[in-house]
Amino acid sequence: MPGLIRGVARTAVVAGTATAVSNRVSRRQQGRWAQQSDQEPAPAQQQPAGDSSDKLDQLKQLGELKTQGVLTEAEFEDQKRKILDS
Numbered sequence: 001m002p003g004l005i006r007g008v009a010r011t012a013v014v015a016g017t018a019t020a021v022s023n024r025v026s027r028r029q030q031g032r033w034a035q036q037s038d039q040e041p042a043p044a045q046q047q048p049a050g051d052s053s054d055k056l057d058q059l060k061q062l063g064e065l066k067t068q069g070v071l072t073e074a075e076f077e078d079q080k081r082k083i084l085d086s
Helices: 002-039 048-067 073-085
Strands: none
Touching: 048 073
């Protein structure tokens, strides 16, 4: 019986240590992310040129989905309208 209690106690210590280390790593990582986000400059407003190329890429993908038969004509038109209106 003493061997069993010793094994359970050892397991508890190992599990507790692992939890403490994991929590410490998580807190440290969150701190680093917070510092990194404070140091990053605010994102600039999107430029129309980049926006139009994004829309073009989305429309190409949409057309491929329609060609493959994944989208119906109505679904294609609906999604195309949403992309162009955004």
